Amino acid sequence: MGNSLEGTIVLGTGASSGIGAGSARRLAREGASVALIARRADRLADVATAIESEGGTARAIVADITAREAAHDAVEEAVAAFGCLDTVPDAPRPPFERQAT
Incomplete structure (x- = not known):
């Protein structure tokens, strides 16, 4: 039986x-290739290395x-690296998109 996210x-x-x-x-352990986005380059590289050392595929995007x-540029880089994006499970809602209630 394969990983449930294989190929995503x-x-x-x-x-x-x-x-x-x-x-x-x-997500990587479940078989997904992961585009990692964050501000801290050193820690991001550590996470990517850990994923890859466990047999996963990761791309660090600072x-x-x-x-x-x-x-926008980060998403473009992720798509360029992997060809597409299937899922964005933990997408934040940045301040510039908030609407007044």
């Missing part, structure tokens, strides 16, 4: 630590996605 491409934000890093590692252009 997942974009994970906040992936350099905490829940974002844990989610990315779990970006501050609270800036619209940086978010």
Whole structure:
């Protein structure tokens, strides 16, 4: 029986630590290739290395996605690296997209 996410491409934000890093590692263990996005390059590289050392596929993309252009560029880099994105499970809602209630 194969991994349930085999062949999928997942974009994970906040992936350099905490829940974002844990989610990315779990998704990779389930077979997904993971585009990791976060601001801290050193920690992001550590997460990518850990995923790859466990047999997964990861691409570290350093970006501050609270800036619209940086978010766009990060997604473009992920798509360029993997060809597409299938899932964005933990996408934050940056301040520039909030609506007044």
